[in-house]
Each structure stands twice: as C-alpha cells, then as structure tokens.
Amino acid sequence: xxxxxxxxxxxxxxxxxxxxxxxxxxxxxxxxxxxxxxxxxxxxxxxxxxxxxxxxxxxxxxxxxxxxxxxxxxxxxxxxxxxxxxxxxxxxxxxxxxxxxxxxxxxxxxxxxxxxxxxxxxxxxxxxxxxxxxxxxxxxxxxxxxxxxxxxxxxxxxxxxxxxxxxxxxxxxxxxxxxxxxxxxxxxxxxxxxxxxxxxxxxxxxxxxxxxxxxxxxxxxxxxxxxxxxxxxxxxxxxxxxxxxxxxxxxxxxxxxxxxxxxxxxxxxxxxxxxxxxxxxxxxxxxxxxxxxxxxxxxxxxxxxxxxxxxxxxxxxxxxxxxxxxxxxxxxxxxxxxxxxxxxxxxxxxxxxxxxxxxxxxxxxxxxxxxxxxxxxxxxxxxxxxxxxxxxxxxxxxxxxxxxxxxxxxxxxxxxxxxxxxxxxxxxxxxxxxxxxxxxxxxxxxxxxxxxxxxxxxxxxxxxxxxxxxxxxxxxxxxxxxxxxxxxx
Amino acid sequence: xxxxxxxxxxxxxxxxxxxxxxxxxxxxxxxxxxxxxxxxxxxxxxxxxxxxxxxxxxxxxxxxxxxxxxxxxxxxxxxxxxxxxxxxxxxxxxxxxxxxxxxxxxxxxxxxxxxxxxxxxxxxxxxxxxxxxxxxxxxxxxxxxxxxxxxxxxxxxxxxxxxxxxxxxxxxxxxxxxxxxxxxxxxxxxxxxxxxxxxxxxxxxxxxxxxxxxxxxxxxxxxxxxxxxxxxxxxxxxxxxxxxxxxxxxxxxxxxxxxxxxxxxxxxxxxxxxxxxxxxxxxxxxxxxxxxxxxxxxxxxxxxxxxxxxxxxxxxxxxxxxxxxxxxxxxxxxxxxxxxxxxxxxxxxxxxxxxxxxxxxxxxxxxxxxxxxxxxxxxxxxxxxxxxxxxxxxxxxxxxxxxxxxxxxxxxxxxxxxxxxxxxxxxxxxxxxxxxxxxxxxxxxxxxxxxxxxxxxxxxxxxxxxxxxxxxxxxxxxxxxxxxxxxxxxxxxxxx
Numbered sequence: 001x002x003x004x005x006x007x008x009x010x011x012x013x014x015x016x017x018x019x020x021x022x023x024x025x026x027x028x029x030x031x032x033x034x035x036x037x038x039x040x041x042x043x044x045x046x047x048x049x050x051x052x053x054x055x056x057x058x059x060x061x062x063x064x065x066x067x068x069x070x071x072x073x074x075x076x077x078x079x080x081x082x083x084x085x086x087x088x089x090x091x092x093x094x095x096x097x098x099x100x101x102x103x104x105x106x107x108x109x110x111x112x113x114x115x116x117x118x119x120x121x122x123x124x125x126x127x128x129x130x131x132x133x134x135x136x137x138x139x140x141x142x143x144x145x146x147x148x149x150x151x152x153x154x155x156x157x158x159x160x161x162x163x164x165x166x167x168x169x170x171x172x173x174x175x176x177x178x179x180x181x182x183x184x185x186x187x188x189x190x191x192x193x194x195x196x197x198x199x200x201x202x203x204x205x206x207x208x209x210x211x212x213x214x215x216x217x218x219x220x221x222x223x224x225x226x227x228x229x230x231x232x233x234x235x236x237x238x239x240x241x242x243x244x245x246x247x248x249x250x251x252x253x254x255x256x257x258x259x260x261x262x263x264x265x266x267x268x269x270x271x272x273x274x275x276x277x278x279x280x281x282x283x284x285x286x287x288x289x290x291x292x293x294x295x296x297x298x299x300x301x302x303x304x305x306x307x308x309x310x311x312x313x314x315x316x317x318x319x320x321x322x323x324x325x326x327x328x329x330x331x332x333x334x335x336x337x338x339x340x341x342x343x344x345x346x347x348x349x350x351x352x353x354x355x356x357x358x359x360x361x362x363x364x365x366x367x368x369x370x371x372x373x374x375x376x377x378x379x380x381x382x383x384x385x386x387x388x389x390x391x392x393x394x395x396x397x398x399x400x401x402x403x404x405x406x407x408x409x410x411x412x413x414x415x416x417x418x419x420x421x422x423x424x425x426x427x428x429x430x431x432x433x434x435x436x437x438x439x440x441x442x443x444x445x446x447x448x449x450x451x452x453x454x455x456x457x458x459x460x461x462x463x464x465x466x467x468x469x470x471x472x473x474x475x476x477x478x479x480x481x482x483x484x485x486x487x488x489x
Numbered sequence: 490x491x492x493x494x495x496x497x498x499x500x501x502x503x504x505x506x507x508x509x510x511x512x513x514x515x516x517x518x519x520x521x522x523x524x525x526x527x528x529x530x531x532x533x534x535x536x537x538x539x540x541x542x543x544x545x546x547x548x549x550x551x552x553x554x555x556x557x558x559x560x561x562x563x564x565x566x567x568x569x570x571x572x573x574x575x576x577x578x579x580x581x582x583x584x585x586x587x588x589x590x591x592x593x594x595x596x597x598x599x600x601x602x603x604x605x606x607x608x609x610x611x612x613x614x615x616x617x618x619x620x621x622x623x624x625x626x627x628x629x630x631x632x633x634x635x636x637x638x639x640x641x642x643x644x645x646x647x648x649x650x651x652x653x654x655x656x657x658x659x660x661x662x663x664x665x666x667x668x669x670x671x672x673x674x675x676x677x678x679x680x681x682x683x684x685x686x687x688x689x690x691x692x693x694x695x696x697x698x699x700x701x702x703x704x705x706x707x708x709x710x711x712x713x714x715x716x717x718x719x720x721x722x723x724x725x726x727x728x729x730x731x732x733x734x735x736x737x738x739x740x741x742x743x744x745x746x747x748x749x750x751x752x753x754x755x756x757x758x759x760x761x762x763x764x765x766x767x768x769x770x771x772x773x774x775x776x777x778x779x780x781x782x783x784x785x786x787x788x789x790x791x792x793x794x795x796x797x798x799x800x801x802x803x804x805x806x807x808x809x810x811x812x813x814x815x816x817x818x819x820x821x822x823x824x825x826x827x828x829x830x831x832x833x834x835x836x837x838x839x840x841x842x843x844x845x846x847x848x849x850x851x852x853x854x855x856x857x858x859x860x861x862x863x864x865x866x867x868x869x870x871x872x873x874x875x876x877x878x879x880x881x882x883x884x885x886x887x888x889x890x891x892x893x894x895x896x897x898x899x900x901x902x903x904x905x906x907x908x909x910x911x912x913x914x915x916x917x918x919x920x921x922x923x924x925x926x927x928x929x930x931x932x933x934x935x936x937x938x939x940x941x942x943x944x945x946x947x948x949x950x951x952x953x954x955x956x957x958x959x960x961x962x963x964x965x966x967x968x969x970x971x972x973x974x975x976x977x978x979x980x981x982x983x984x985x
Contacts, residue, residue, distance in 0.1 A: 188898050
C-alpha cells in the first residue's frame with residue numbers, strides 16, 4: 001500500500017463507512033454499530049501506519065485535482081497534521097464504544113443519522129489534518145461545519161434548533177466573511193497557498209497589513225473560539241454528549257487551533273511574525289480569552305457548559321502558546337492539543353456518564369456521587385487534574401513547555417496568564433471533586449443508580465489512562481513534532 | 490459542404506421546424522417525446538459547436554451563402570458556446586426529467602401547443618446566441634419572449650395571468666427600446682451586421698443619435714435581463730409559472746439578454762464611444778450592487794419558496810453584472826463563470842422545487858415544514874444545490890465567488906468595499922437557504938397522519954444529475970473556465 005493511497009484512503013474510508021452505516025442502519029442496529037467500530041479501527045490502522053514513514057523524514061503528498069490554475073486540491077502529511085489525525089482517529093474508536101452505551105442508554109432517536117454524520121465529520125477532520133494547502137483545508141473546514149450542524153440540532157426541539165442556528169451562523173459567517181477573504185488576499189499577494197516551512201508571506205506583506213491579515217485569520221477561524229467568536233461552543237452543548245466529547249472537545253475545536261498553528265507556522269512563518277510588531281495583539285487577545293473564559297466558567301452551574309467554557313480557555317492556551325513564537329512554546333502548543341484532547345474527552349465522557357446513570361446535569365447535584373460512580377468520578381478527577389496541570393497527567397507536560405517558551409522570551413504576559421489561569425482552573429474543578437468524593441448525598445436519588453453502562457465505563461477509563469500515559473511516555477510525541485521541517489524551520 | 494459545417498444554422502432551425510409539427514401530434518405522450526428528442530439534438534449540436542470552438546477560435550456561417558454584411562451571418566464564439574450549453578442543457582434536462590410534473594400541471598389537450606411553444610422558445614434563445622446580426626437578434630428575441638409568455642401562462646394557477654401580462658408589457662417595452670436603438674444605429678451607419686457595425690460606428694461615434702441608441706439598447710436589454718430596478722416582471726412570473734418552466738427559464742432566459750447586453754457594450758460601444766467606461770462604473774456597477782443587496786434582503790423575508798428563489802436569481806444577475814462592470818479580464822471571466830454556475834445551481838434548485846410541487850399544491854414555506862422526513866432525496870438535492878448557491882467550497886458556486894472576490898481585490902479600495910458586499914450577500918444567502926433547510930428538516934409536519942411520498946423517480950434522477958453537476962464543476966471547472974476566459978479575452982480585445 002503506497003502512502004499516497006493511504007492518505008486518500010484515510011479520507012474515503014470514513015465516507016464509505018458512512019454509506020455502509022446508512023444502508024444497514026434502519027434494520028440492523030447491531031451491524032450498524034459494528035460497522036462504525038470497524039471503520040474507526042481500520043481508519044486508525046491506516047493513519048497510524050503512516051507514522052513510521054513520517055518519523056523517517058518522509059513527507060508523502062498527493063494531488064487530487066486542479067480547481068483553478070495554480071489552485072489545487074492537494075494533501076501532504078507533516079508531523080503536526082499526523083499528530084492531529086492520529087489523535088482524532090484513535091479517539092473515534094473510544095468514542096464509538098462510548099456512543100453505543102450512551103445512545104442506547106438514553107434511547108436517543110435518529111441514531112443512524114447520528115452515526116452517519118459522525119463518520120462524515122471524521123472524514124472532514126482527516127481532510128483538514130492532511131491538507132497540503134489552505135484551499136484544501138478550507139474545503140474540509142466547511143464540510144466539518146456543515147456535517148456537525150445536524151449533530152448539534154440532533155434533538156430537534158425548538159430550543160436545540162435555535163442553538164444549532166447560533167452554531168452554524170457563527171461558524172459559517174466567520175469562515176465566509178473573514179477566513180475566505182483572508183485566503184484570497186494571501187493568494188493575491190503570495191501567488192500560492194501551499195503550506196511551506198518558513199511561510200509564504202515574508203517579503204510580500206509588511207506593516208499593519210500583517211496584523212490585519214492575522215486578525216482575519218484568527219477570528220475567521222471561528223472553530224478556535226478566540227473571544228468574541230466563542231459563543232457557538234456553549235451553544236453546541238445541546239448536542240448529545242458523544243458529540244460534545246469527540247467533536248467539541250477534540251475534532252472541531254482542535255481543527256480550529258490546528259488551522260491557526262498551520263497558518264502561523266506555514267503561511268506567515270514564525271520568524272516573519274516575530275519581526276512584525278503589528279501582530280503582537282494575538283498574544284493579548286488569547287491571554288484575555290484564557291482569563292475571561294475561566295472566570296465565566298467559575299459562574300456556571302451546568303456541568304457541560306462549565307466544560308465548554310473551560311475548553312474555550314484551553315484553546316486559547318494553544319493560540320497563546322503559538323503567539324509566543326518560540327520553538328519550545330510551539331512544541332508546547334502541539335502537545336497541548338493532545339493533552340487537552342485526552343483530558344477534556346474524559347471529562348465529557350464523565351459528564352455524559354453521570355447523565356446516563358442519574359439524569360443529573362447541574363454541579364450542585366453531584367454531592368456524594370463518587371460513591372455511587374467510583375470509576376466515572378475517578379476518571380473525572382484525572383481529567384480535571386490534567387486541566388489544572390498537575391503531574392502525573394498530560395496537562396503538566398504541555399504547560400511545562402509553554403512556560404519554558406515564555407521564559408525563553410521573557411514574556412511576562414504569558415507567564416502571568418498561565419499562573420492566574422491555573423489558579424482559576426483549580427477554583428472551578430476542585431470543588432466538584434471535593435463534593436463528589438467527600439460530601440454525603442443530601443437526599444437519596446429517586447432511582448437508586450450505580451455506574452453507567454459498561455461501554456461508557458470502558459471508554460472513559462481508556463481516555464483517563466491515556467491522559468496518564470501521555471505524561472509518562474511523551475517522548476514519541478516530542479520526537480514527532482520536533483522534527484526538522486516540522487514546527488521549526 | 491458536409492453536415493457539420495451547417496451546425497450553426499441547424500442549432501436554430503431544428504427546433505424551429507419541428508415546433509409546428511408538434512402542434513399536430515395528438516397522441517398522448519408523443520409531443521413530449523418529440524420535444525425531448527429535439528432538445529437533445531439541439532444539445533448535441535451545441536456540444537459539437539463547443540468542440541469546434543475549443544479547437545479553432547470561432548465559427549462563421551453565411552445564411553444562404555450571402556456574404557456579410559449584406560447577408561445574415563451566424564457567428565459562434567466561445568461566449569456563444571458557453572450560452573448554448575447552458576440553454577440547450579437546461580432545456581434538455583428539464584424536459585427529460587419533467588414529464589410527470591408537466592403532466593400534472595398542463596392538461597393533455599393543451600400539451601401539443603405547450604411543447605411547440607417550448608421548442609420555439611428554445612429556438613429563439615439559440616437564435617439570439619448564434620446570430621451576428623442586430624436585427625436578427627430582435628426577431629429571435631420576440632420569438633423567444635412570445636413563446637416564453639405562452640409556456641409561463643400554461644399552468645393552471647390563475648395568479649400567473651396578471652404576472653405574465655406584466656411580463657408581456659415590460660418585455661415588449663424592452664424589445665421596442667432595443668429596436669429603436671438598432672434603428673438609430675442603422676440610420677447612422679447603414680449596417681445591421683454586428684461586426685460591420687463595430688467597424689463603422691467609429692466614424693460617427695461622437696454624434697448624439699449613437700449615444701441615444703446606446704442608451705435605448707442598454708435600457709431595453711437591462712429590462713429583459715431583469716437588472717435591478719427593472720426587475721418587477723420576474724418574481725411573480727417565476728413564482729406562478731409551471732415548475733418545470735421556471736427551472737428552464739431561470740437557468741437561461743435572463744442570461745441570454747445579458748449576453749446580448751455584454752456583446753453590445755464590449756464589442757460595439759466600448760472602443761467607439763469615448764467615455765463609455767463611465768457606463769460601467771457609475772451606472773451598471775451601482776445597479777449590480779443594489780441588486781445583490783436588495784434582492785438578497787427581500788429573499789430573506791419572502792414566504793413563498795419559488796418567490797424566494799426568484800429574488801435570489803435577481804441577486805445573481807447582480808453578481809454577473811458586477812463581474813462585468815469591473816471591465817477587467819478576471820472580473821469578466823468571473824461574471825461569465827457565474828452565468829454557468831448559477832444556471833447549474835438554480836436549475837437544480839427549481840428541479841427540486843418541481844419535485845416538491847408533485848406532492849404539494851401550495852409552496853408557501855409553512856407548507857413545507859418537516860418535509861425532509863417524507864422526501865429525503867429531494868431535500869438532500871436541494872441542500873447540495875443550495876450550498877452551491879451560497880458558494881460553499883467544493884461546489885460550482887464557490888469557483889465563481891472565489892474568482893469574483895479575487896477580481897474585486899485587484900481594484901484597490903473600491904475592491905475591498907465590493908468584497909464586503911459580496912460577503913454580506915453570501916451571508917444573506919446562507920440565511921434564506923437555511924430558512925428552508927431548517928424548516929424542512931426540523932419543523933413539525935403540519936398535520937400528523939398526512940403522509941407524503943417521495944417524488945417520481947425520473948424527476949429525482951434529473952434533480953440529482955443537476956445537483957451533482959454542481960459538485961463536478963466545483964472540483965473540475967476546466968470546461969466552463971476555458972470557455973469563460975476565452976470569451977472574456979475576446980470581449981476585451983479592443984481594450985488597452
């Protein structure tokens with residue numbers, strides 16, 4: 001199997017899976033779910049077998065079509081995209097196991113539509129991860145928005161549809177209104193859209209225009225949820241929890257920050273940006289989002305909304321780390337994508353597990369729940385510790401690198417932001433852990449529940465384990481992202 | 490001479506000669522079959538001409554071997570080929586797919602007349618496109634328009650009668666204006682052949698009758714093309730016409746008028762009238778901008794599905810004009826590409842509407858609540874075509890929007906403002922398309938128990954062919970692109 005074929009396969013496989021799921025779905029739910037798992041597993045196999053080649057320094061690429069002269073649909077695998085694809089495909093397996101438990105446990109409707117669109121969304125994620133130029137990335141970025149819209153609107157009642165409208169409205173408006181003009185502007189001045197190590201804009205653009213173009217990108221890539229374009233993410237929480245877990249903690253939001261990293265590193269170029277003072281605002285905007293979102297998270301009483309605001313803060317962590325523009329912090333940004341993915345998916349799994357077993361959604365209802373659901377709350381604790389950045393969890397590693405990068409450049413804004421936000425993270429996560437383990441239930445719940453269904457427990461245990469494992473064995477990830485031609489020139 | 494040399498003439502003559510024969514066919518289903526086959530032949534001829542044009546720049550044909558400028562000359566360029574493909578393609582696809590829809594809307598006794606009128610409209614449109622003679626254009630324009638009035642009014646909905654009457658009056662005014670303009674030019678130059686006119690008008694370019702003629706011709710054609718604010722005839726005619734007729738006309742009728750307008754503006758007037766650029770910058774461009782913004786805005790609040798799409802068509806005419814009014818190679822190419830891509834998107838959308846029309850007598854948006862559950866294939870095609878209309882990447886609409894924005898960005902500060910307008914109207918398109926999608930997918934069906942079936946298979950197949958063409962030409966746009974850029978180059982050949 002050639003690597004070109006593998007790249008195409010990683011995009012086509014989920015689509016083929018979607019067709020299969022649609023055909024089998026109506027009459028054979030067991031077959032449908034088996035097919036989902038099979039597709040996820042084979043996708044992971046295809047993606048992960050690209051890894052050795054990449055570690056050997058290869059950059060396989062494949063050109064599909066030429067839309068307009070000079071504008072191609074092209075894929076190229078580089079370390080950052082590889083990491084993202086590997087992450088998303090692996091977590092899709094875990095998430096599918098979880099979905100089976102969750103969707104059946106809650107008797108959700110339209111389950112076939114759910115699995116079909118999930119597969120389409122994953123195909124779009126692979127397209128984003130392996131995109132060889134901005135145009136290709138943009139195409140799949142929009143496919144991801146459109147395919148996740150029905151997942152957000154899944155319940156179909158009027159409140160959900162309004163939230164889904166916010167979701168689609170913000171993501172489409174920013175991408176068509178800001179992102180697309182930014183791409184066309186880039187093409188006009190640079191004559192190419194290929195992701196090139198060192199960037200393509202150096203020498204083609206200077207002065208305030210750089211800051212403006214960067215602003216078009218950062219706010220146009222609404223999926224990164226830099227304030228004030230973050231409102232879609234809390235709105236998306238009306239979706240079933242597996243959607244929030246894989247898409248709105250991993251795939252969609254990470255597609256956003258991934259795109260920002262790609263733009264900063266391969267379109268602008270880190271060295272070019274660090275010489276342009278008009279681009280300095282990015283760090284401050286990201287720092288502001290980190291602090292503001294954490295403060296808003298403090299005030300949330302609904303568990304999923306709290307997690308959503310925490311996600312907004314953590315995404316801007318990545319953006320801020322990129323904006324420090326130092327090699328160490330770029331590595332930190334990349335690892336944080338993985339670390340946050342494992343931690344946050346665990347937290348969402350736990351929230352969904354609590355909902356499935358007890359129908360509880362509010363934080364104050366969680367007193368004493370640790371005794372009834374020890375596995376769930378243990379996983380939740382690990383996820384929360386990773387968010388705060390306590391060893392031995394993955395969050396510690398990424399925070400270490402980001403801090404190291406900020407000290408390298410004496411960037412006090414970043415250092416203060418990291419310290420303050422760590423404190424804020426502790427302030428909103430630790431009380432939940434404390435209530436769950438050390439308080440007694442005030443009133444016994446009406447349904448005397450225990451743990452959630454087995455599929456759910458397996459899934460959240462797996463992701464919690466990954467959170468710890470990434471702390472212990474982070475060397476392979478470091479090797480991947482610190483390759484020459486990867487993050488640094 | 491072998492048969493292929495006569496293709497330009499056959500393009501017009503075949504449907505025109507078969508039309509009267511169709512009137513005589515009283516066997517049920519036969520008129521449809523003959524009309525479809527004729528339209529298919531016209532499409533094949535168009536493809537043949539396109540091939541020739543792609544090889545060797547253009548084809549000229551002298552009617553009855555009379556030399557131009559004395560005889561009538563047919564002139565097929567890449568621009569004509571682009572339009573021929575749109576017109577004959579739209580006619581063929583809608584006829585092949587639309588039999589059942591036409592059967593439900595038009596009684597069998599009137600069908601021979603209907604199909605005859607359809608073929609006359611087709612022959613009129615193709616005639617306008619291939620001819621190189623200004624008066625001939627007028628004749629074919631009348632044929633096409635009169636036949637269009639007939640097929641629009643053929644439905645059973647009585648609300649179409651006032652609408653078509655309005656169209657008749659406005660269309661006649663437009664054609665008369667055009668005729669007055671041609672008359673004035675003939676008076677001054679003594680020629681009706683466009684190529685000849687191009688050369689001779691230079692000598693008298695500064696005289697007042699020529700300026701007046703330019704005004705009459707522009708205005709008359711703008712009326713026919715439904716350029717804002719001369720669009721009043723269009724929304725109701727499209728809304729109440731039989732669905733298949735709307736699909737056919739929406740894909741091509743305004744574009745044919747625009748084709749004539751652009752040919753006059755760029756080839757005849759541009760290099761001969763000293764301040765002609767002003768017409769683009771202060772006249773057509775503002776109108777295009779108003780059309781884009783106002784029509785999109787109206788579409789957002791429109792309650793009838795076909796009315797909504799009709800207003801969207803007005804906005805798209807604005808896009809085409811906007812591209813042309815930049816008077817640059819990229820701008821004009823973008824405008825011409827949008828002619829093709831908009832025909833694809835609107836054709837598919839109105840075919841999907843025809844599918845809905847098989848099951849719903851009224852197409853107010855409220856009637857369509859929850860329809861996606863009952864007609865999933867129809868609505869999926871609608872979504873695809875709608876995405877193309879919005880300009881989502883991967884669809885044909887994206888290509889022209891990309892080209893239009895790139896072209897605008899080369900115009901400096903004005904360009905940035907134009908980009909803002911294009912972006913805003915794209916967002917308005919998101920809003921009005923999504924109103925339909927949200928209602929169809931997440932609305933509650935009006936009455937439980939009243940179940941509706943999916944549309945007939947043939948109609949669905951046709952709709953899906955049109956929808957998938959939006960994807961195909963969104964990824965591999967080389968055919969329309971080469972035609973459009975060649976046409977733009979030939980239209981701009983006289984400019985510095």
